[in-house]
Amino acid sequence: MANGNTQGEVVLAADGTPLKESLNKAMRKNRIRALMLVAPLFIFILFSFLIPILDMTFRSVDNWQVGTLMPNTSMALKDWDGKAIPEEPVFEALIADLKAGAITREIGKVGTRLNYEKSGMRSMITSSARKSKKVKEGPYKPIVLKMHKKWKDLETWTVIKRNTSAYTIGYYLNAVDLKINKSGEIVSQPENRQIYGKLFLRTFAISMAITIICIILAYPISYLLATMPLRYSNLLMIFVLLPFWTSLLVRTTAWIAMLQSQGVLNDLFVFFGFIDDANRLQLIYNLTGTIIAMTHILLPFMVLPLYSVMKTIPPTYMRAALSLGANPFVAFVRVYMPQTLSGIGAGSILVFILSIGYYITPALVGGTGGTLISNQIAYHMQSSLNWGLAGALGALLLGSVLALYTLYNKIVGIDNMKLG
């Protein structure tokens, strides 16, 4: 721009340096100043949030147990071709590892790890480790083969060898209902053990249902709020904002009081004679309960973006359509609705993202039929202690949320996100 006018000549700033250079210097200074302001929060978020999340995703591929706790066996198995039961040196290494593991009491971790791959391995490892204390001298192969019948199984050895590597995709396979079979191929789990694929599908289906119900419920009231005079709509807005600001647990408690079999809703139904006192409706601790409570909790997230979009639509468009002869229904569908699509999109993605990661409400009112993928993650974190699987399920959930979020960012832009 500057070069265009002053070809060949260098424009100087007041202090004699070339203008371009001095401008660059000032820009750099500004950039550094801006970075310095952001730096404290960035470092804080990095350490308190981003690294913990990465750490969790790392756990889903981390496979330290066999390699670290059975170092001799891992070494000895390196050259094993996998065609027949290994020879004496491997068994010698195995006995050494089992003995060491029995003393440090760490061998159970190997057993637990291998058990995720093939059930029965934990008891094989722990019982053999116990028996290994008495073993004095070789040849070790016949002794070990007598310890547990599974040692004669070729698959046992393939599983051990596969898990001597430091990383595994086993948890991910498990999280999508796949496994590695005897001949090392990836196949799907038997029908009765396919849990997570179904659960992911169910989570998506429930979230989709909640999103659709939210659109249906939010559209009319947003329209009403947007077309009313401001002083009335501000008052009615309280009905949307009060639930929005009320504690999640309060709302969940409230729904328990409303929906339980001796609850307000069932009492009303009995009072009006819709149902018998004897067969009250089971509205809670199942899928119905989860959907009702979650719709209530997420509805404000749909109303607020829809309302702010509808607020910007001039009422003259509808009037123009009507005066040009469209009947009210056609005018509404063809003139008004297309203008609200961005609001529907924003609200839907927001509600969908929030609902696929929901934990508290399904855990409290979902019973067994209304739980989502997050509940399974929490179960593996706290009860089964299969942290690798929890990490893999978490990483898959995180991936889908981030993909949806990117979409949200494209449609709405995070800068335009309205709060309250």
Next chain:
Amino acid sequence: MALPPYAGPLETTWYFTFRFLCACIFLFLITPILVIIPLSFNIEPYFTFTSGMLKFDPDAYSLRWYEDFINNTQWTHSVKNSFTIAIASTILATVLGTLAALGLSKPHMPYRSLMMGLLISPMIVPLIISAAGMYFFYSNIGLSQTYLGIILAHTALGTPFVVITVTATLVGFDHSLSRASANLGANPTTTFFKVIMPLILPGVISGALFAFITSFDEVVVVLFLAGFDQRTIPRQMWSGIREQISPTILAVATILVMISIALLATLELLRRRGEKMRGMSPG
């Protein structure tokens, strides 16, 4: 959207049907929250209206669950914890978030959208995943089952709200004001406290309120990180619902509803003040 005088019978019917539908949806939104208030005065240990309550018999109502709440050390301890944790993390989140928002709004900020994405990620990542990650990491460095650990975790969850609200306020900010201030001889610190701060204050306060409510209402991270000593009100309600369901929870819930009404009113006042200061609304 008043009914025009020339409306035919069809339009009139539709007009009233539509209003009726909307009324039902508003009822769906507000009823559960209002229902718990009278239920919390129930003299019986039930979650339901007794026949005495429906007849407005004063004997069917009592304050026993509120007394129970005040006299139960577990609950009072959890109230103290909730406020300590929420206030500490709000202060941290507000300071860090406001500074970062100021940086992000500078015209020369490099990698702005990437930075923004990373800084608000705690708001997008599902809570269960944040909680799981923090659980592993914080246990490794000895921060689980400590107040510090929970405060740091809640600060991380609260900062996105501060960043977003303050950035939004700064969008409408007239930068010639700070240039004028510098031109008149103020140094950057004076400019910040005397010129910028008063103007963005509504944004900062509403961000702080969001951060406060995020921490005050948060239970998933607390479930994973807190020990018995660090139990907060939502954590106490969680075990109340799961283990021994008693109307004390309803009494607590009623108190929390009152707090959210107060918060809502404060936010509304702030919004009006903000609009007035930026000359966006007359009056």
